[in-house]
Amino acid sequence: MDVKPLRYFTEVARHNSFTRAAEALHVAQPAVSMAIRKLEAELELTLFHRQDRQVSLTDEGVRLLTHAERILRAVDDARLEMEELRGLSRGEVRVGIPSMLGSYYFPPILMAFRHRHPNLNLSVVEAGTGSLQQMLEQSELDLAVIVAEEVPEALEARSFLREQMMVAVARDHPFARQLDVALSDFFDQELVMFPRGYFHRRVVDRLAGASGRTPDIGFETSLLPLIKSIVKQGFGISTLLAMVLQDDPDLVALPFSDPVWLDLSIAWRRDGYLSRANRAFVDFVLEQTGTVES
Structure with missing residues (x-):
């Protein structure tokens, strides 16, 4: 089976459109249609429903998609490894980093890594750990930072950071005069x-579930500066990593009465090929935190 029709097939499945798949592949739309027809003829199966310009996978197409994505990942991994062995690739690192770490922890590490390896291309995506994990599993990223306690079987991971979650309040908030904050008091706010x-959010939802409480969420945003601004103005409280709060004079950081710690890991696909560039990045991150790779 030729690999090119499988690439065309996965793009059509992803976009539910022959036209948009052709645009993503930078080929003519008739070439995509012809490749799919040949693939269907070879397999003696219909892979797509085609009705009134609406395209969707048949049951057979759904089954093939799982195999096609696995085959294409393996082919891409093999090609990358062979290019590295021939010395044709300068190397690229595609890493996903959660918002708080991307803003406060990783900037100096990224700059130092780029200084040590100036010939490597570094691409950084900032998003929630849930999205990053999904992108990693779908090979849209090479590496991602995730919470260590939630490492799925499909991923390999190395812990590199243990950080405390702190309650963040304005300086004039009643909690600011306390030494710590009980979970029950936190969820009253x-x-x-x-x-x-x-x-x-996963940490807060987990703590709420364990306490039998429902969080009263007045504001929800992925913008860290906005979260801090809202807390400073007294419109709510939050919980953030200690590193985010240590240099902000307008916020008070308090531990939970029962301290909450997060173990963070850098992860990659267990069944994928970890290139030399990506191995260099993993080693560098572990080196910066004093973690010894085993």
Whole structure:
């Protein structure tokens, strides 16, 4: 089976359109249609429903899509490894980083890595850990930072950072005079939260579930500066990593009475090929945190 029709097939399945698939592939639309017809003839199966310009996968197409994506990942991994062995690739690192770490922890690490490896291309995506994990599993990223306690079987991971989640309040908030904050008191307050899919929100939802409480979320945003601004103005409280709060004089950081710690890991696909460029990045991150790779 030729690999090119499988690429065409997965793009049509992704876009539910022959025309948009052709645009994504930078080929003529008739070439995509012809490739799909030949693939269907070879398999003696109909892979797409075609009705009134609406395209959707048949049951057989759904089954093939799983195999096609796995085959294409393997082909891409093999091509990358062979290029590296021939010395044809300068190397690229595509890494996903959650918002808080992308803003406060990783900038100096990224700059230092680029200084050490000036010939490597570095592409950084900032999003919630849920989205990053999905992008990693779909090979849209090479590496991603995820919460260590939630590493799925499909991923390999190395822990590199343990950081405490702190309660963030304005300086004139009643909590500001306390030494710590009980979970029950925290959930009595109106909260400012990241949307679902961010590890910040996962922590709060997990704590709420364990306490039998429903969070009172007054504001929900993925913009970290906006969260801090809302808290400073007294319109709610939040919980953020200690590193985010340590240099902000307008916010008070308080630990939970029962401290909440997060173990963060850098992860990649277990069944994928980790290029030399990506291995160099993993080693560099572990080196910066004093973690020894085993």
